[in-house]
Amino acid sequence: METNPTYNSVPDQHQNFWQLASIQASASGIPVIIVGGQVAAKFGAGVGITSIILGNLILWLIGTAVISMTASGRNNALQNINSYLGKLGGTSAAIFLVLAFLSWYIIQINSATKAISSLVLYNNNSLRLGAALGAFISLLSIGGIVLIKKYCTAIFPFLICFAAYSMFEHATNIDITSSWGFSLLGIFAVVSTNLAGIVNLPTFFRHSRSRSDSYLGLSLMIIFTMILQAYTVVIGFNNPISLSSDNMVFSVFLITFIILSLISANLVNIYFASAGWEMIFPHRKSNKEYVIIGLLGTLAYTFIQLTAPMQFFLDVAENFIASLGIILLLSFLTKTFEHHRPRPYEKMINFSCWFFGAIIGTLYSAKNPETSNTLIISFCATTLAFLFIIYIEETYWSAKKIILEHKHES
């Protein structure tokens, strides 16, 4: 594995497991936690709970692999991708990451402002509120990773306590037993919502104090995310605009919860995207880059919103990033057991399989705009392409070796 040449320039290398977990869990934001409520609304609460558990376990497995890849070099996500997919792969991933960042930034602000507007019944100024929040988050991002750590560690206890409190206080009469079961679509929904975040984990986990802190941090993060997602199942929250409460105090706390969670989510999004910036402009690294990224996100929120063509474009970016997660996992696993033969075209093969899978998914999505199976198609296409090439490689290498040995003996 290539080592990050700026190993020592990575700031704040002493984050413990609690800080790592707090950052990731508090940055879940409404779109990630609401997926529990959405799966439950579609398949029933029981399926919602099992999907949350299984989906998050899959994410944990991918996360463990991604963290293992980068633990020794303190590489960020794109340096990691560079080392597995080559420079072209790294640059392409940087572009998709920045595009996906814009979509996450917009989605986070949109869902938060919609939720706040539905709570206070004040729809006229949601654009103004969203833009001001976007500018405020950009301003905060100037503090870099140190501020993100302090902020998330400080607010996380509030988020989890509020979620726990309102779970007991506002639990709807959900029936888990009658809807108990498994749903592949439900599991994929949970996985796909957070997969891009998991692929990008190295950007944050390079600040970890030790390998053990990283793994424990990841495990805690997964547990906390499960709790937050289960919270939306229990209170029956599946749409930002469906929020309402007659209790004034509860509404104030809920709005605080939404705003705090939005700020942490978008601070983390900006820091994720900064890896893309560093890849594109390697000599322009400073805290100002975070502000510029944040301001671009705010501009995108204000002007682009989520119109249909833009939504498709952003779905493509997310599709590419999700496929990237699978190819990284597969290539890491292959690397761990493939020691018996050289693989000279490894990076090119990884890159080709990634692109192949993502393009198949994109074509499928273009033909079936209403479908929710795009990611499954992408995953399958990427995995099949990769396995097929490995099969050919392995067979060719073994056959060639046997022939050579025979020749040598004769």
Added chain:
Amino acid sequence: MNHKLADTQQSFWQLTAIQLSGWMSLPILATSILVLQQNSFLGAALTIFVGNAILWFLRLGIISMSHNKRQSTLDLAHEYFGKAGSYFIASLLLISTLVWFLIQTTAASNALTHLITLNESPKIDQFVQVCVLIGLASTFLCMEGIVLLRRLSMIAFPILLVTFAVIFLYNFGGSHTNQNALSLSGLSLVLATNLGITADMPTFFRHSNSWNDSIKALTATQVISLILGLASLYLGSLINGMFEINQSLLLQSDHEILRTAMIIFIFVSAVTANVANVYSASVGWEIIAPKALIGRQEYLILGLGLTMFYILFANVFSPDAVLSLSDNALVNLSLVLIFAYVLSKTQKHPHTLHQKATYFIAWATATSLNAIQQLYSPFPALSPLFVTLCSILLVLALSYGLSRLRKRSY
């Protein structure tokens, strides 16, 4: 207070470009039209000419005060008003910047919202979109302080001149005659509007390459602003009141070139004025803000803070009263500094505590009287500038008399 001043080699042309592109905004150009409303055309031209001659003289005094030590406005306030006084002036600079940012950008956003037609859902508030665009463009460009402001002005100034020329040519034939008598009425308006800016000049002129450059820049600034002021007399049909574009005229107009010129002029002038405002306020920020928020990032913090405030409150309330008071306070500051400078020439020792207190009291008294006059209008016939002059001279005379009495008693 003069710590590591950057970019101290500005030529006269660069200084001129910064001053003029920072000023050439709607409210400043509207001054000529307001003068014309209470004067004949010839009288208005004469008033503008006399006003500019007086301004040149006063500005020469202010610049010569600060030239040797490359002092900013706040350094001067510290020298003449003492440490406590400088805190008041720092607050004044910040408040004034905030209000100007709000008013100038709101005026520009309102005008641009009518000039630019975006094909969007009618639910989207285009005014907010334009607000965000101007605010964030200003923030992007204020990041590097005076260096970027210089570069921006060098590009913006020719653009502003060309677009102004186009606007002028399209409106040259418009009616500008009236039945008012020839007089110098409106002179106080010219002085009051421009003296507020005068107080800020040391902050910009401390970057001058030499005294010669400063004099040339001041003269060029005054001559060009005189020409612009005279040309603005022809824009009466285009500009309503202080801050508004005559939208009906523009909507009726089928001149695409005029429309384009207006859009470019308004956008560029609003952005450059905001960037100059932020730089001017930064000297106040350095006094008031905690140390952690001072340094290379202060422009960014200020710019984003102002943008956020502006996005939230643009068109929500009218800050005209605060603008008027802060402008009066800045005019008072200019006058007190000039009087203090003239008095200091008669003595060889540095300013005593008594003198500093006197200057500060003179400024505070004049500003308080302006506030009372604004709130209760006890003497509606008296102009604020007249009240200011009388009160400052009275306080200085009283202080001088007291000190003479004290000396005699010793």
